Amino acid sequence: MVNKEKWKITGVIATILIVLSVPLYLLKATYFDQDLTAELEFEPQFVGKESCIDCHKIAYDLWTGSDHDLAMDYANDSTVRGDFENAEFEYKGQTHKFYKRDDKYYVYTDGPEGIMQEFEVKYTFGAHPLQQYLVEFDGGRLQTLALTWDTISKAWYHMEEAVYPEDDVHASNWLHWTNQAQNWNGMCADCHSTNLKKGFDINTDTFNTTWSEIDVSCEACHGPSSEHIKWANLPEMARPQNTNTGLIVQTSDIDNRRYVDLCARCHSRRSSLRDYDFDWTDLLDHMIPELPNEPMYYSDGQILEEDYVYGSFTQSRMYMEDVMCNDCHNVHSGKxxxxxxxxxxxxxxxxxxxxxxxxxHKYKGESSLKVIDEFGKESKVGDGAQCINCHMPGRYYMGVDYRRDHSFRVPRPDLSDQLGTPNACTQCHANESNVWASNYLRKWYGESTNPHYGIALAAGAQMQEGAFANLVKLTKDDLYPVIIRATALSILGGNYPDSSKMVFKNSLKDIESLIRYTALHHYPFTGLDDINDIIPLLNDPVRAVRFEAAISLSVVPVDQFPSKSKHALDEALLEYKEAMEYSADFSASRHNLGNFYSNIGDPNAAIEQYKAAIKIDDLFYPAKVNLAMIYNQMGEMRKLKYC
Ligand code: HEC
Ligand code: HEC
Ligand code: HEC
Ligand code: HEC
Ligand code: HEC
Ligand code: HEC
Ligand code: HEC
Ligand code: HEC
Known part of the structure; x- marks a missing residue:
């Protein structure tokens, strides 16, 4: 049984406690008797996994050695898997070296100025099929070395060669391991540790990043557990029944949506709005998930870039039918x-x-011909009869890590040529054509094929004839997954802004936050009369929706904005600014801040932010354009050379 109301109420109470605990305490200490203060120590604390062993040995043992356990560690003899016994690795004419001295691990590689020098390796990141290494820099930064250990073929490789072979990544490039793209604090940390506080200081451009535990430990999922321990230590008869055993995260008797949402902040491609605080009712209170859309996905929603699991699984029919991660995975062992x-x-x-x-297909042991897949590997007899090979094909990420598509679809070679999308058949039968495969499908299963939303999305992305009507249908039909409806909306906004106004107006009132957010984000503005549709969303219950409404309304001149809504606008704009400052170590957020200041009429502050964006990534084109526009507006033509 799911008690969502109760969950919401505890959520609200927890907020009030966190925000008001100090003044409330003072108030009570002053006006009431001291006893009451005991009650106020409710704000739960992180206590660490050692506190769980005595009572939950089974969960603890399963978790020990899991990928969550190995997500990050201090570099030492039991955690480092790479060869640091005076190993050498040649890459683009440079010799990189790996060695130990006094039990410490060192690497000799190209540094911030491109000069070869020594760095100490402080931490390991991940454990298989690859392991990465972190080096400490000034300003509280940790940087991820591009030199990576392949645990299967037991060899060093260079991440640049594996991931962006076309780019020549020199020391000043954003992608170089010493720069922001490989910065642990902003790019990696919150998914690989427990209770991570990013601690970015926008004024000094430094980090004070902290965690309660270095890896993805019990409380990363179960939340701070001190109250649970207090509860558990009471005699059984005395334990209150109504508080989820003192845990602030409910993991039993929840529906699959709530369940998948627990994993989403780490198993999705998304942007974070703030440090994760376990205290939210809607996913969009703390993150915005990437939609399964080009260019991160194929146009029909199959995985392309490193998309993790969420955006795939939530588009599947299995998700619509209440299947959850733990139907297939043991959440503690990961197996x-x-x-x-x-x-x-x-x-x-x-x-x-x-x-x-x-x-x-044949089973293991039967004789057959050789089949070579798209990666040049041989498929064995029996592989073609494995459900996951046809319904969960994968791709390699970070060079060596094969990850499977969790959208669980049926292979459609008949669409591949037309839409440019892959299919499991010719991923294995790399020497055969899509036509070859679809002829077999027709022979095996008959002429008719089931409709799939992927076809409508891809057709819409390519603006094919008749695509518009199908996209509109997708946005409205709640038999389709929410994330697919939102994706259809985003394509409408991009490709058919003029004809889809009504769809957008209606979507602003949708019950799903992701639909409302997407509708705002792609809203086809035509004039001031749009304001009235958007203003109500300044008071939306969900954070990302509120602030998206605010930023789109911030362009409206003050004298034309209804004064009774001005307060709501300011509040929501503040939330927007906070979220962007939280991620202001990214050029995109600096650029957003630039737009924000520009919209509210502070061009000088805007200039600072655009410049900061360019400093982080000197190829970040949008900031350059906007900076030029603002100089232009201010008549400062000679400063254009800075853009
Ligand atoms: C003193 C013993 C004790 C300690 C220590 C303890 N627990 Fe528990 N825990 C319990 C008991 C008792 C239950 C209730 C079991 C039941 O009803 O089946 C429970 C239940 C749970 C549940 C299931 C809640 C649910 O919704 O069903 C989780 C999750 C949990 N504990 C996590 C933790 C974590 C994480 C820690 C360490 C930070 C921890 N526990 C430490 C005794 C303990
Ligand atoms: C705090 C972030 C975080 C949360 C929350 C989280 N995970 Fe993970 N998960 C990770 C990271 C990081 C890895 C990879 C670690 C590594 O390979 O070193 C991982 C790996 C996994 C794996 C791969 C295991 C394997 O053997 O290949 C599974 C399965 C998994 N997680 C399931 C879940 C499920 C289910 C949930 C939600 C109940 C969840 N995770 C919540 C961060 C998280
Ligand atoms: C959105 C959360 C998230 C972020 C941000 C993130 N990771 Fe991970 N990482 C994961 C998950 C989840 C896995 C488990 C593999 C999977 O999803 O298939 C993982 C796995 C890994 C692994 C283990 C090998 C493997 O593929 O299982 C390494 C190494 C790794 N990540 C490095 C990094 C580095 C370096 C960064 C920053 C540049 C980073 N990760 C950023 C979530 C994240
Ligand atoms: C990746 C997220 C994640 C991590 C890490 C995690 N848990 Fe859980 N745990 C869950 C989820 C989700 C459930 C709900 C039951 C399920 O999915 O099987 C659960 C269930 C439980 C339960 C109740 C049911 C059971 O399996 O006994 C206990 C007790 C528990 N966890 C303790 C722990 C302890 C102790 C640790 C650390 C050693 C830990 N968990 C680490 C996600 C996690
Ligand atoms: C916990 C139950 C459960 C498990 C385990 C499960 N499925 Fe499903 N699966 C479902 C349900 C329910 C549906 C939706 C059925 C329907 O609508 O007719 C479904 C649908 C599908 C579909 C149809 C998708 C579509 O778009 O038409 C495929 C393919 C599929 N599953 C493959 C798999 C594969 C492969 C596995 C194993 C890795 C698996 N399933 C494991 C319950 C499950
Ligand atoms: C060689 C590839 C291949 C393998 C292996 C395979 N399937 Fe399928 N599966 C297909 C194709 C193709 C279809 C679509 C059939 C059609 O159009 O009627 C399909 C359809 C399905 C469907 C959806 C049926 C529907 O009505 O929508 C389910 C469920 C399913 N498979 C489950 C499985 C399970 C479970 C396994 C493993 C025991 C498996 N498949 C193995 C290729 C495969
Ligand atoms: C129907 C079964 C099924 C469901 C449901 C499922 N997975 Fe998986 N998952 C798999 C299979 C099968 C693999 C491949 C494992 C392997 O290759 O060893 C996998 C692999 C993974 C991996 C390793 C990297 C990758 O992508 O291959 C992660 C991480 C993961 N799953 C997380 C999740 C999370 C989080 C959920 C829920 C949101 C989930 N899975 C739901 C079957 C499932
Ligand atoms: C995991 C890799 C894999 C996938 C995915 C796969 N196959 Fe195969 N296929 C094989 C292997 C290995 C054989 C040889 C053994 C056998 O017959 O099962 C084979 C054999 C065949 C054959 C008979 C031999 C021949 O070349 O004439 C046909 C036809 C075929 N596959 C078509 C398909 C179609 C169509 C799909 C997609 C629905 C598909 N395969 C998916 C691996 C795969």
């Missing part, structure tokens, strides 16, 4: 709950699917 096809046959009928008549 699959069953091996091979039995994992899927928990729910899918084996007499229908675990048969030659479903997959038309």
């Amino acid at each position: 699959l709950v069953l091996d091979g096809n039995t994992l899927c046959l928990q729910c899918h009928r084996s007499d229908v699917y675990e048969t030659y008549n479903h997959h038309f």
Whole structure:
């Protein structure tokens, strides 16, 4: 049973406690008797995994050695997997070296000025199939070395060669390991540790980043647990029944949406609005997920860039039908709950699917011809009969890590040529054509194919004939996943702004925050009369929606903005500014801040922010354009050379 109301109420109370705890304490200490203060120590604290062992040995043992446990560590003999025994690695004419001295780990590589020098390796990051290493810099920064250990072939490789071979990443480039793209504090930290506080200071451009535990430990998911321990230490009869055992995160008896949302902040491509504080009712109170859209995904929603799991799983029919991560994964060990096809046959009928008549492939042990896949690897007999190979094909990330698409779709070679999308058949049968594969599908399953939203999305992205009407249908039909409806809306905004005004107006009132947010973000403004539709969203219950409304209204001249809504606008603008300052170590956020100041009529502050954006990434084009425009408006033509 799910008690959502209760959850919401505890959420609200927790907020008030955090925000008001000090003044309330003072008030009570002054006006009431001292006893009451005991009650006020409710703000739960992080206590660390050691506090859980005594009572939860099973969970603890499963978690120990899991990928969550190994997400980050201090570099020492038991954590470092790379070869630091005077190993050498040649890359683009430079010799990089790895060695130990007095139990410390060192690397000799190209530094901030491109000069070869020594750095101490302080931390490990991840454990398989690759391991990365972090080096300390000034200003509280940790940087991720591009030199990476491949734990399978046991060799060093260079991340640049694996991920962006076209770029020549020299020391001044944003992508160089000493620069922002490889900065741990802003780019990596909040997904690999527990209770991470980013601690970025926008004025000094420094970090004071802290964690309660270095890896993804118990309280990363269960939240600060001191109240739970107090609860557990009471005699069983005396324990109150109504507080989720003192844990602020509920993990049992929750529906699949709430469950998947717990994992989303780390298993998604997204932007964070602030430090994660376990205290939210809607995902968009603390993050904005990337939609499964070009250029991060293929146009039909299949994975392309490093998208993690959320944007795929939430577009699947399985998610719509209440399947959750723990149907397949043990959340503590990270391992699959069953091996091979039995994992899927928990729910899918084996007499229908675990048969030659479903997959038309041979099982292990039968003889067959050789099949070479798109990565040049040989597929063995039996591989073609594995459910996940057709319904969860994957791609390699960071060079060596094969990750599978969690959208669980049916392979559609018949669409690949038309839409430029991959399909499992020719990913394995790399020497065959899409036509070859689709001919077999027709032979095996007949002429008819089921409709799939991916077709409508891709057609809309390519502005094919008739695509508009199908996109509109997608946005309205709640039989489709929310994230797909939002994606359709974003394509409408981009490709059909003039004809989709009504769809946008209606979407502003949608029950789903992601739809409201997307509608605002792509809203096709035509004039001042749009203001009245947007103003109500300044008071939206969800943070990202509120501030997106605010930033789009901030362009409206003050004298034309209804004064009774001015207060709501200012509050929501402040939330926007806070979120952007939180991520102001990114050029995009500096650029957003620049726009923000420009909109509220402070061009000098805007100039500072655009300049800061360019300083972080001197190829960040939008900031250059806006800076030029602002100088232009101010008549400062000679400063254009700074743009
Ligand atoms: C003194 C013993 C004790 C300690 C220490 C303890 N717990 Fe518990 N925990 C319990 C008991 C008892 C329950 C209730 C079990 C039940 O009802 O099945 C529980 C339940 C839980 C649950 C399940 C809650 C639910 O919704 O069903 C979680 C999660 C949990 N504990 C996490 C933790 C974590 C994390 C720690 C360490 C920070 C911890 N516990 C430390 C005794 C303890
Ligand atoms: C605080 C961030 C964070 C949260 C929250 C989180 N994870 Fe993870 N998860 C990670 C990181 C980081 C890794 C990879 C660590 C590594 O490989 O070193 C990972 C890895 C995994 C893996 C891969 C295990 C393997 O053996 O390949 C699974 C499965 C997983 N997580 C499931 C979940 C589920 C389910 C949830 C939600 C209940 C969840 N995670 C919540 C950060 C998180
Ligand atoms: C949005 C959360 C998130 C961010 C940000 C993030 N990671 Fe991860 N990382 C994960 C998850 C989740 C996994 C588990 C693999 C997966 O999802 O398939 C992982 C896995 C890894 C692994 C282990 C190898 C593997 O693929 O399993 C390494 C190494 C790693 N990440 C390095 C980094 C570095 C370096 C950064 C910053 C430049 C970073 N990560 C940023 C979530 C994140
Ligand atoms: C990646 C997120 C994550 C981490 C890390 C994590 N848990 Fe859990 N835990 C969950 C979820 C989600 C559930 C709900 C049940 C499920 O999914 O199987 C759960 C369930 C539990 C339960 C109740 C049911 C059971 O399996 O016994 C206990 C107790 C528990 N966790 C303790 C711990 C302890 C102790 C640690 C650290 C050693 C820990 N958890 C680490 C996510 C996590
Ligand atoms: C916990 C139950 C459960 C498990 C485990 C499960 N499925 Fe499903 N699956 C479902 C449900 C429910 C549906 C939706 C069925 C429907 O609508 O007819 C579904 C639908 C599908 C679809 C159809 C998707 C579409 O777009 O038409 C595919 C393919 C699929 N599952 C593959 C898999 C594979 C592969 C596995 C194993 C990795 C798996 N399933 C494991 C419950 C499950
Ligand atoms: C060689 C590739 C291949 C393998 C292996 C495979 N499937 Fe399929 N599966 C397909 C294709 C193709 C379709 C679409 C069939 C059609 O159009 O009627 C499909 C359709 C499905 C559907 C959706 C049916 C529907 O009505 O929408 C489910 C569920 C499914 N498969 C489950 C499984 C399970 C479970 C396994 C493993 C036991 C499996 N598949 C193995 C290729 C495969
Ligand atoms: C229907 C089964 C199923 C469900 C549901 C499922 N997964 Fe997976 N997951 C898999 C399989 C199968 C793999 C591949 C494991 C392997 O190759 O060893 C996988 C792999 C992963 C990995 C490793 C990297 C990758 O992408 O291959 C992560 C991380 C992960 N899952 C997280 C999650 C999270 C988080 C959820 C819920 C939001 C989830 N999974 C839901 C079956 C599932
Ligand atoms: C994991 C890799 C893999 C995937 C995915 C896969 N196959 Fe295969 N396929 C094989 C292997 C290995 C063989 C040889 C053994 C056998 O017959 O099962 C094979 C054999 C075949 C054959 C018979 C031999 C031939 O070349 O004439 C056909 C036809 C075929 N596959 C078509 C398909 C189609 C269509 C799909 C997509 C629905 C598909 N395969 C998906 C690996 C794969």
